[in-house]
Amino acid sequence: MTDFFAGIDRVEYKGPDSDDPLAFRFYDAKREIMGKTMEDHLRFAVAYWHSFAWPGGDPFGGQTFERPWFHGDPMEAAKLKADVAFEMFSILNAPFFTFHDRDIAPEGDTLQESNDNVSAIADIFERKIEETGTRLLWGTANMFTNRRFMAGASTNPDPEVFAWCAAQVKHCMDVTHRLKGANYVLWGGREGYETLLNTDMGRELDQMGRFLSMVVDYKHKIGFEGAILIEPKPQEPSKHQYDYDVATVFGFLQRFGLEKEVKVNIETGHSVLAGHTFEHEIETANALGIFGSLDANRNDYQSGWDTDQFPNNVPETAVAMYYILKGGGFTTGGFNFDSKLRRQSLDPVDLIAGHIGGMDVIARGLIAAAAMIEDGGWADFVKQRYAGWDKPENQAMLADGADLETIAARVHSEGLDPQPVSGQQERLENWINRFV
Template structure:
């Protein structure tokens, strides 16, 4: 089946001075930065759901995007067989990703295959489409960054999946996750993501929080057990999100997820996939969430997108703030960079961006933003001024390690201060504005 869906040539690097909208200005895949190529540092991926499964619909209106595999986009045409539509969609997806030059993609199970009349038929459809994906992957060299299960859209999951009060819903979700994990393993996925879309509550009046958390903890342990049972070598990831669709979600932010993992004996088994817009919704900066994950030893992967501080829902904008992403990339580089993770564009077009090449323009802009941010972060690290300033703030502790080692008691400190009449510590400037301007200078001068 041929699908000349995108009348666009492969996207190439033209350099910062280019005015070609269908070319990269900053992302030069083979350029070496801190000993690795940009492609190795950034590990870009295209999401299947927003880019190919979504038609532009929202809660206020029908879809607006021209997608020939979507029945709503085929005005006057005969209805397309669901599997034929899925194959057309997949062919277009790999055509797009290949021309964009992104090395990875990611999917939910329901993104790539239609639902059947039973779970068994749904699995057969999914397996056939996974085989179809394997063929496209072999042909193009595109790899799977991660697979995941949509256990939140269907009405059966309106009260959650793992946290559902009905054990039959728990069982259905477990079966769905197991089948998708098997396919992810078969396709050589680098990771498997668990996003608890409805693992939370609307009101405590009808919610037993302890019971639901215990259910979620058992579910995640079952996922770990299945990983080893099938020999999956990838990383398991939880994606934190504070709200929407539930009022309060159990995976609120990185710190909450880390606490959950420690409570249920999973801290050495599961890491986090951090979404930039979810960090915004939780009231945190993106780089705060990255640093928290790195410090806890659970940093895994990134959904590279953006939100809006004035709008309290998940917008999934393409990233465009070089300053915001530079601070995030700085923490990623400080933490050693990606291993199995990468930068997945969990992003979607605006409903008015209906031209087919808008999908290219959005991704090109996002990739350039991240590439420029990588260059700025690398420049900051190579320069060393910020790290020196930070180290100087804590220099006094170099002679007081015995306090942190537990060799000094509270009473001993009391007695030492009480006995020294000259003891009068004075505050020192944190130089925040100066450091912020250092970041700005690095962003301005990179080439």
């Protein structure tokens, strides 16, 4: 045991009336809702990078956090960081965690040295997973921090960078497979471009598609049973990202015949940067059959960048949860807290408090969404709004063989004169507020 979280007990559920700041008020892991426990519905994961690797910087200021593993021999520091991380997972009773390879171990002078460092920490993880029961939701390779990736990873104009990325991803997939990860994620932090003046977009998209195809092939070769996920992001740091949003990713997957092989990991903050709501991206993924996993956070709506704050908006979360439940919920995915403390939140207890708050907010969203589904009023309204399409003569307009001439003839022969019907948005908004 380390002394980083000294004096902080395991977080327990104490109910809505509790005034204990380090207790769950709504997240009751074993409470059953719609036939599943909260734990199984939500599948919470702690993100290694923001909680343990991030130093507290922002675009205009450097490190504000002082962590004991930020100093000393890099591998010894990485081992200490692993000890602290699993202590925090146990305090929160978190069922999962996530990592980038560069979060968990220092980069070496060669790729082999870097891989050896990651493997050494994976040995520790393997033992701690067995001891604690906290599992790996997903792993991913960091191919955006090092200066070699400044022009992209798989989309880089330098083929040697492409080759490096292939070797790095192979090793990270091997580690994720060894640790029985439920998914493997590709986040193309620099898979985009800053200016078209020096960019061959067609070539870069082909490279990215071929790379992803090889990732899928390798998944099957090693027998990895988890899902391959792409995390959409519209910008920052690249001006134009090739994985802008869920719909863009789906078009890319279709082009390379991967729409049955790859799903998406959707982040709240990235949805906002793309000009969407979180629920829009969730329902788009549901409609296209590529819903995989979620990163739980929020943006400051007054800031134009990805602030990664812990979620705290119950009404927004409830609507997102409604669409998650409506789509069938998670299979291999879950809620990963891609959330970080504010630069002034310096104490270890702040890490615990941030996760407690986020878990409670999402649990409240789950409770509200389940109640909305049980009531059925929202679904009934939407069903009634489209009820006309259930009539055989209207279904025929969408069937194979339907044509404009036949439809036009029907309009004239029946004297159709459609009149607008109220969408009742305000009444629906009021209805939702009854549950949150």
